[in-house]
Amino acid sequence: MTTLHTINKAPSDTSLWQSCLSAILPGDALLMIENGVYAASQTSITRQLQSMHDVSLYLLSADIEARGLTDQIRTDATLIDDQQFVELSCQHAKVVSWF
């Protein structure tokens, strides 16, 4: 009964990011999409991301490329395409969207 969490806002929305991160349980996955992918380039938030136990991190590659962040990723996240986003949605019991 794990959850795929998606988040689409930049980490400057600290209230949203803190709510999201504190709701993630071991076994869950976090997929950063749209402006959410900016988190992958900011050390303040990536440190928190890396400290979460047994949580898989994903970035939507179209959004990383759009924003020019391909060479700036500072976290152990996997880049995925839209098709893999669908697969992840199937692998987890539900999808919760943070926006």
Added chain:
Amino acid sequence: MTTLHTINKAPSDTSLWQSCLSAILPGDALLMIENGVYAASQTSITRQLQSMHDVSLYLLSADIEARGLTDQIRTDATLIDDQQFVELSCQHAKVVSWF
């Protein structure tokens, strides 16, 4: 050449509030409108508001009443109506809106 600053978001938008507060100079005024009036009830932000030197604080009364905060104001701000908002706009050289 002083400025009337208006802000319409709750203090949970920390990025906006910090940008706004650090842009205010002595002689300026800050008018909290719409969800911005929630700041008047939150100790964390009112402490910062009170520490600003020579800055007048105002709250739009219609928005305070709407949100049920009349008895919860923790800051030395003056409640004003729409007509007084117009007067304040005239007294300062310009109006800058933070949203």
Added chain:
Amino acid sequence: MIFSILIYGSAHNSQSVHSAYRFTDSVLRSGHQIHRVFFYGESVHAASILSAPPRDELNIHQLWKDLAETHQLDIVVCIAAALKRGVMNEAEARRHEKASFNTQAPFELSGLGQLSEAAIISDRLVTFGA
């Protein structure tokens, strides 16, 4: 698997309606089923046939219209959210005594019950937010 999609972001002031489009397209390409797409909040403007973006810019209305027609998708626009925002089909325009209308099939106006029903029927309900 059966998916339904809830779209809540602004049609012209957020990326979400396009993200939802790409996701829905990928669900179909992956061989899964789309039970319903539900447009709510500011996303209802995506149903407007009057949208006229510059030729070299994204036409989000056209993308959804084409996808829905190709795959016979059930794309529902929340009627309360739509009427308030000035999105109405011919029948609603008549009911509200308006001289014109700005949405039509494949976009259907219907109530929030369609969202609850989608939540019940579908294996996954995925939201694309503001």
Added chain:
Amino acid sequence: MIFSILIYGSAHNSQSVHSAYRFTDSVLRSGHQIHRVFFYGESVHAASILSAPPRDELNIHQLWKDLAETHQLDIVVCIAAALKRGVMNEAEARRHEKASFNTQAPFELSGLGQLSEAAIISDRLVTFGA
């Protein structure tokens, strides 16, 4: 004093278009002058004649229409922001070969130059944001 008003918040998903209305009304009551009201971004939907909110809810289109007609206000809707979002008058509908239109006088579609001109002419330009 001469005021102009720039509205940028969503017509149906923010309080800003109503705040701007109250402010504009107060400017006029105070004996000052309104040079222009400029609707930009998501606020352009306030110009839609198709909006049909429940009877007991705020009708922001009607409020602005009445205020503009009473005081002969120059209320301009950014044409680029409007066309992209599906807000067009009869002339634009013809130009874009659309079968219907959804805005009309007192709302005028015009370019961003009208905002620059308002900034130059007015003693105060007050923004009501998203």
Added chain:
Amino acid sequence: MSQKNILLILSHAPYGDAYAKEALDIALTAAAFGLPVSLLLTQDAPYLLLKSQQPQQIQQKNFANICSALPMYDIENIYIEARAAQTKRITLDQLVVPATFVNQADIALMIRDHDVVLRF
């Protein structure tokens, strides 16, 4: 078809935008559909329940009235993020309906234990 329960998480304050109103409309419809609905108020949403609201001047519907009717629509599981209430100095006696404070760990488990989770 087995019955699903729904967790609706609200995060926005009233009046500034349409999120809270539109999320509550989902809650009411789902409850009318017979779905068990839990309501969780996080971030700025606890303000929705304040008794003292008077939005006549800004011409909006009173959330105090909307929210006080929730139990009549069989929405009785109303939770408030304790941390959010604390920063806002909101106490239970100021609210129009009975509610329960929950902490971050509780919230994570609530999300895990509901079939459908929608957040606005």
Added chain:
Amino acid sequence: MSQKNILLILSHAPYGDAYAKEALDIALTAAAFGLPVSLLLTQDAPYLLLKSQQPQQIQQKNFANICSALPMYDIENIYIEARAAQTKRITLDQLVVPATFVNQADIALMIRDHDVVLRF
């Protein structure tokens, strides 16, 4: 009529919403009107200037192209909030146009010294 100068403050990142695009359109029009325009990128807006942007897949216009054309429209006073650039580890060599870092005190004075200040 004396000439007014305009300070346009941007705060949003590109692509997620329309703020940056619509604010830049104001800058370009005001410059075409002959008004001196200064551009200040705060909060998430410094991302607008990154060279490496490739938004083809999300079907949006490339902000790197839009912003690199600013000097051609006589918009040459481009400032970046130093604090914002630092958190994002953005350096001047990553950007499509020359820009100047400014601190919070500079920003307060820029706001004071311009006739019209618009912030998006």
